[in-house]
Every structure is written in C-alpha cells, then in structure tokens.
Amino acid sequence: xxxxxxxxLVAMGGLFLLSHHYLGLHPAWGYVHAFAEAAMVxxxxxxxxxxxxxxxxxxxxxxxxxxxxxxxxxxxxxxxxFLRENFLTPMVVARRMSSMNMARALGGFLADPSTGSGSxxxxxxxxxxxxxxxxxDPDRLxxxxxxxxxxxxEKLEVSTLLGRMLSGAIADGRxxxxxxxxxxxxxxxxxxxxxxxxxxxxxxxxxxxxxxxxDERIANSVLDGLYKLLAEVLIDPEHPLRAKVQEGLEDLxxxxxxxxxxxxxxxxxxxxxxxxxxxxxxxQGVWERIRAGxxxxxxxxxxxxxxxxxxxxxxxxxxxxxxRLQYQVNRFARRTAVGVTSRYGDQIxxxxxxxxxxxxxxxxxxxxxxxxxxxxQFIRINGTLVGGLVGLTIHLLTQVL
Numbered sequence: 001x002x003x004x005x006x007x008x009l010v011a012m013g014g015l016f017l018l019s020h021h022y023l024g025l026h027p028a029w030g031y032v033h034a035f036a037e038a039a040m041v042x043x044x045x046x047x048x049x050x051x052x053x054x055x056x057x058x059x060x061x062x063x064x065x066x067x068x069x070x071x072x073x074x075x076x077x078x079x080x081x082f083l084r085e086n087f088l089t090p091m092v093v094a095r096r097m098s099s100m101n102m103a104r105a106l107g108g109f110l111a112d113p114s115t116g117s118g119s120x121x122x123x124x125x126x127x128x129x130x131x132x133x134x135x136x137d138p139d140r141l142x143x144x145x146x147x148x149x150x151x152x153x154e155k156l157e158v159s160t161l162l163g164r165m166l167s168g169a170i171a172d173g174r175x176x177x178x179x180x181x182x183x184x185x186x187x188x189x190x191x192x193x194x195x196x197x198x199x200x201x202x203x204x205x206x207x208x209x210x211x212x213x214x215d216e217r218i219a220n221s222v223l224d225g226l227y228k229l230l231a232e233v234l235i236d237p238e239h240p241l242r243a244k245v246q247e248g249l250e251d252l253x254x255x256x257x258x259x260x261x262x263x264x265x266x267x268x269x270x271x272x273x274x275x276x277x278x279x280x281x282x283x284q285g286v287w288e289r290i291r292a293g294x295x296x297x298x299x300x301x302x303x304x305x306x307x308x309x310x311x312x313x314x315x316x317x318x319x320x321x322x323x324r325l326q327y328q329v330n331r332f333a334r335r336t337a338v339g340v341t342s343r344y345g346d347q348i349x350x351x352x353x354x355x356x357x358x359x360x361x362x363x364x365x366x367x368x369x370x371x372x373x374x375x376x377q378f379i380r381i382n383g384t385l386v387g388g389l390v391g392l393t394i395h396l397l398t399q400v401l
Contacts, residue, residue: 001377034395042387069361076356103329107319163256
C-alpha cells in the first residue's frame with residue numbers, strides 16, 4: 001500500500017510535467033494540469049502528515065514531527081489511564097459480566113465429547129503429569145522430600161500426638177479389635193514355637209525331673225495353660241487380664257502426654273530413627289516406586305484419568321441444565337472479576353504503561369504503524385485524489401467565472 005500511494009504521487013508528478021508541456025495545444029490540458037498539480041500537492045501534504053506521526057520526514061529535524069516516538073511516555077500513561085477509566089472499573093466489569101452466562105459456556109465446553117469427556121483435557125493432563133515427573137531429578141527430589149519430612153518430624157512432638165491418639169482410641173473402644181488381633185497373633189506364635197518352649201522348660205529342669213520324665217509333663221501343662229489363658233482372654237470381654245492390658249494402655253497414654261521422662265525417651269527414639277541411614281534409603285525406594293507408578297498411570301498403563309472425562313462431562317451437563325447452579329457460578333465469577341479489577345486494576349494498567357515506556361522509538365513506531373495498517377496509506381491515496389478533484393473544481397470555476 002505504501003508503494004501504491006507513492007506510485008500514485010509519482011504518477012501525478014509525471015502527469016503534471018506532461019500536461020504543462022502541452023498546455024498550449026488544447027484547453028482540456030489545463031484541466032489535466034490543474035488536477036495533477038493539486039493532486040501532487042495533496043499527496044505530498046498527506047505524505048508529510050502520515051510520516052510526521054512516526055518519523056522525521058527525510059530525516060530533517062522539523063518541529064512537531066516524529067510525534068509518536070517523541071511522546072511515547074506520555075502515550076503510555078494516557079493509554080493506561082484510558083484503560084483504567086473506561087475498562088478496568090468495577091462498574092464496567094460487573095455490567096459486562098452480568099450479560100454473560102459463563103457457566104453455560106463452560107458447561108458446553110466440558111460436555112463436548114471432543115473436549116470434556118476424553119481426548120484433549122484427559123490427554124493433556126496425563127502428558128503434563130508425565131513431563132513434570134520425568135523432568136524431576138529422582139535422587140535430588142527424593143532427598144529434598146526426605147529432608148523436608150525429617151525437618152517436620154523433628155519439630156513434631158510425636159509422644160504427645162501418640163498419647164492423644166491412644167487416648168482417643170481407648171475412649172471410643174477402637175483398641176479392642178487390635179487387642180483381640182494381638183491375642184490371636186500370640187496364640188499363633190506360641191503354636192509355631194511349641195518345640196522351642198518345650199526345650200526351654202526341659203533345659204531349666206533339674207536332672208531328677210528330667211530322669212523321671214516330669215519335664216515333658218510340665219512343658220505340656222505350661223503350654224496348655226497358656227492356650228487356655230489366651231482363649232479365655234479372647235472370649236471373655238470382662239477378663240481381668242484384659243482390664244490389666246487396658247489399664248497399662250491408659251497409663252502409657254497418660255505418660256506419653258504428661259510424663260517428661262517418657263516423652264524424652266520417645267523423642268530420642270524418634271531422632272535415632274530419623275538419623276538412621278536405612279530410613280533414608282527406604283524412603284528413596286518408596287519415592288522412586290511412587291514416581292514410576294504415577295508415570296505408568298499417566299501414560300495409560302493404569303488409566304489414572306479414567307474417570308476424569310466422565311466427571312467433567314457430568315459437570316458440564318449440570319452447568320448447562322441447572323439454572324440455580326449457573327446463577328451461583330456466574331455470581332462467583334462476576335464477584336471474582338470485580339474483586340480482581342478493584343484490587344489489581346492499578347497494577348494492570350501500570351504494567352501496560354511500563355511496557356510501552358520500555359519500548360524504543362523504532363519498536364513503538366513499527367507496532368503502532370502495523371496496528372493502524374493499510375488505512376495510513378489510504379490517507380495518502382485519498383489525499384492525492386481529493387486534492388486533484390479540488391484543483392480541478394477550482395480551475396473549472398476560474399474558467400466559468
């Protein structure tokens with residue numbers, strides 16, 4: 001367009017010279033000459049006006065030229081103020097948001113099978129998870145997580161926490177299944193180690209008892225008594241041994257919460273465990289298995305996002321059909337947008353102003369000129385044509401009058 005406008009100006013200059021040469025041949029050449037002369041003046045004037053907006057014409061230091069580069073800071077501030085006063089005001093944002101049904105639009109997007117229920121969101125979420133997990137350094141991240149957990153556990157008073165948990169479990173009776181499981185486990189352990197128990201009893205018996213064979217009978221009696229005791233404790237909820245165990249648990253819970261000596265002992269044990277290298281190695285293996293499992297799940301070996309698409313589609317249908325839900329979502333979105341405008345409107349326009357201020361003269365010239373585009377050159381073309389028509393009209397009037 002710039003070449004077209006310049007070519008038209010050059011053509012008017014050529015027509016001006018040609019018509020001047022043949023003025024005496026016919027009166028019509030006078031009209032052509034007047035048109036070309038005025039068109040050339042109009043084209044030059046508009047070329048100067050358009051050029052002066054962005055740069056100095058022919059590089060000459062003419063006053064009030066290169067207007068945009070010379071005033072870019074003022075333009076930046078004016079633009080920012082214009083945005084702040086006319087767009088980023090709570091009233092304008094609220095009015096605009098009130099005419100929009102964002103909830104229904106979001107529901108339509110989520111309910112669309114090509115977006116909400118499968119391919120794009122689900123695949124994108126899976127790929128994002130894979131890229132994040134694969135980009136992490138396993139050793140470094142595992143060490144950082146381990147160090148973070150260790151730091152937090154060192155600050156945590158484990159004894160008090162354990163005491164409260166135990167007290168709550170006893171108060172609610174949640175310790176009873178655990179106690180019964182321990183009794184059953186004790187019975188199984190005793191059954192698996194009968195031979196060892198017999199050997200211990202026989203080894204501690206004196207020679208006369210072993211010679212008479214009473215050691216085996218004593219061992220059998222001891223084992224039978226232990227089995228009977230465990231069975232009675234398991235069956236009878238009111239067994240004295242159960243009461244003794246519960247009393248011991250209650251005493252332990254109280255000491256964990258209030259006895260400084262017990263608390264110090266538990267804390268020392270906690271620190272010893274945390275400082276044990278085996279714990280760090282164990283955690284590193286756990287973290288690596290978790291990371292590898294998450295990567296496999298995200299890649300579809302174990303579909304991590306199998307229910308994501310269906311859930312999003314259900315949410316989309318609800319947003320499209322439930323007017324009360326739409327009202328709540330739209331009101332929340334409107335209040336959020338108004339709140340953001342009120343709190344951060346100044347920062348937003350300041351960002352615009354500072355960005356424009358940082359541009360150099362060439363950058364702002366090119367961007368504004370590109371934004372306006374072809375219309376700048378149409379100004380030159382129209383100026384050439386309008387100037388020519390005005391010149392032709394003036395010449396006609398002078399001939400008539």
